[in-house]
Amino acid sequence: MLILGIDTSTDYLALSLLEDNLVKAEYNLSLKRQHSEKLLPLMEELFQTFAIKAQDLDAIAVSIGPGSFTGLRIAITTAKMLGRIFDIPVKGISTLEIMAAGQRADYILTMLDARRARVYYSFYSRKKADFKTDLEKKLNLKELYQASSIKIEQLAELLSAYKGEEILLLGDKTDKAAEILKRENFNVITADPENNYPRSAVLARLGRDYINLGQEDDIYQLKPAYLKKPQAELNWQQKYGG
Amino acid sequence: MNAKRNYKNKEDDIFILALESSCDETAASVNKNGLEVLANVVSSQVELHQKFGGVVPEIASRKHLELLLPVIDEALEKAGLEFRDLDAVAATYGPGLVGGLLVGLTAAKAIALSLEIPLIAVNHIAGHIYANFIDNPQIKKPLICLTISGGHTDLLYFEDLKGYEILGRTRDDAAGEAFDKIARYMGLGYPGGPAIEKAAVEGDPQAIDFPRAVMADNSFDFSFSGLKTAVMNYINNQKQKGKEIDQADLAASFQEAVVDSLSSKLLEAVKKYDIKSVVLSGGVAANKRLREVVEAELKEVEIEFYYPSLELCTDNAAMIGAVAYYQYLDRDFASLAISADPSLKL
Structure with missing residues (x-):
């Protein structure tokens, strides 16, 4: 089982490839606000390095935050498209859980x-x-x-x-x-700094475990854990109630 | 990709999936050979934004993420195609709201990487111009295009995607923005263009004499902030005097002032440049009064006049797919590293 892990919920652009019990690749790049430019080229590089194609993937694990709203949507949009095109399972994982599961x-x-x-x-x-x-x-x-x-x-x-x-x-x-x-x-x-961020290999492993337990997500329903309404909505509620 | 791709040529059938998510419409289309639209699906979020009197970027972005996949599915189904039948994927990369742009652009990148097909990044304003060619492929160039929407007021001299000149643009509010703001002030709701047009039907366009901006430098630029202030002052003055406001007259007079400002600049440009046709584009191009006035004036100077059908006036993906086809023939492809550009110029 070949699983791609994608996380754009924090400053880290995180991408990993897990094959069964083997972490084949793990990128954790603290880049801030460059996820849109860097994610897809990094995926392309990863596929080239291992001479695989996107269609060889068996599952996708994606971080659903909480985190930067705009950032979150980059990985989740990518995961939805891969899931749809290749008809493979996708599992969204909390960024908070990725951190905890690594320690x-x-x-x-x-x-x-x-x-x-x-x-x-x-x-x-x-x-x-x-x-x-x-x-x-x-x-x-x-x-x-x-x-x-x-x-x-x-x-x-x-x-x-x-x-x-x-x-x-x-x-x-x-x-x-x-x-x-x-x-x-x-x-x-x-924790020391190397243990203090959501590592993408942990994301992929969690994705594998959830999917093996039949806990994949419906890609049409998958969305970020925003944990906060849009500011305009909050302002409106404050003014008009409801 | 290392393998040299075999791109198709003009003689071949070329199928392009296009995505548009720059404002509050989530849209996907499939075009065959540019101007043949096999599917044009638009899911509007207008109702979501109505209570705020305008588009809320974060709400729009959240909705784009939800709607994009179903909209793509519907477009492919209507076109009777599968992902593997596509020759390229296109998306609007600006101008627009960055959060929304990123959803469509990222989706297109993921599709391009997955299917190993070219990614085409399209300028939204070019899309609005090309919306005209979908309905009327026979339009003769060079032409002058007036693009008027909630985000744009651009007057262009246009030969093709590489040969054009911006003659004028707004110095403050976009035309559609002026409609939205005045409609909100009058309590007519959102979006303002159709709301004002509806309220103006029974009104007298000469009832109130609102100012038309005149540029000191004789340029083709537009300005709507003076008009907006004049309308707001009028409403406040009437209220202070305890006089009732005739909404129909007010809407008609405001609309007339906008139409006047737009059509007079357009006509000046038509006289100055040697062109074969004039086209309108953008949501405000749906305004009937504007079409009427421009049509009558262009008839006198014997210039052909076109405007897109209503569904192609407002934001849609088919117009993006039309531009993408010509970029495909030019091998004008984007890298997966391209960013959205919220303030992209033509």
Whole structure:
């Protein structure tokens, strides 16, 4: 099974090729705002390097954010088209989950900058005792809180039930979050830079696992995890209600 | 791709899938040999943006992502073709709203890479001009084209895609933008062009004497901000005096002022340049009063006059596919690294 992983949800342009259990290629390029220009040429280069064609792909894993709205749509549009043309399964994966699934720790808080002192976050357990479903057991991962956005100051309140546990902080604003949580006597650790971003090989592997469990997405319904309405919609609601 | 591609020539049948997503219409088409439109599918988002009185870019981008695949499917189905039958894929790469442009352009890149066919990046304004040739392939060149829409007011001298000259453009609001703003101010809704035209039907176009912009340098440029201010002042003055406003008269007088400004510049250009025809393009070209006035004046100087059918006036992909065909024959292909250009000029 040959899986292409595509992620344009963060500053990283991330692209990977996984063949069964072998990571054949993994690009993680911190480029900012060049995803539209760079993604398709990079895919072309990847295919040429391994002398394969797009039609040789068996599945696509794509990151659905949260992240930059415009950025997210680049990888998702690409994934939809490949899925449609070659009639292969596509699975959308949360960027927060990609980060957590790449690390070993009992409890992991992953965060992405949501601007205005807010972060998008999700909170995961990798403790066997917490796993209930087949999916959780297979992935070795359980999402404890559904992804959302929060003011960084409110993290202590959010995690109050886990005060005694060691919590790994990943992603954006981890230093600020660690400072806030340590002040409240939480046991937190942070990661080295090479472990602190969503790696595209992890995305492809997650895609493989989900698809093997029959959890592919309908490409006609697949969309980013925006986690926020368009600003104009929020303004309108504030003015007129509803 | 390393393999040298075998491109088709004018004698062959060439099928192009084109995508358009520069504003609030998600569109896909399949054209055969440029001007033969096998499918022209447009999914309008107008209703989504109505309550905001204009296009909200982020809402438009989200909708493009949702609609593009179904629109492509429908276009291929109507054309009776499969992806593998396509000779090239085209997309609008500007001007327009960047978020929307990127959805269509990225989709086209992915299709080009997947099928190993050329990618053709098309200028939206060129598309509007070529919309005329789809309905009337016999149009004689050189011609003068007035492109008028929510984003553009361009007066062009046009021979072909490589030989043209911008004679004038707006210095402030686009013509369609002026319609939208005044319609919103009058409470007539969005989009403003059809709303004002409808309200003007029973009105007297001479009822209120609004100013027509005159350029000090005698250029072919347009300006609508003075007119817009005059209309707003008129409404406020009437309100202050407690006088009732005749919406029909107001709409008709405003429309007449816009039509006057557009047609007078167009006629000046027609007299100055040696041309065979005049074409209108863009959404505002659907305005009946404008067509009427221009038609009558051009009859006197014996210049042929064309405008596209309504479905080709507003944004659509068939016009993009028409331009793409001529770019294909010129082997004017884009690299997968091309970016969207929101302020692309012709």
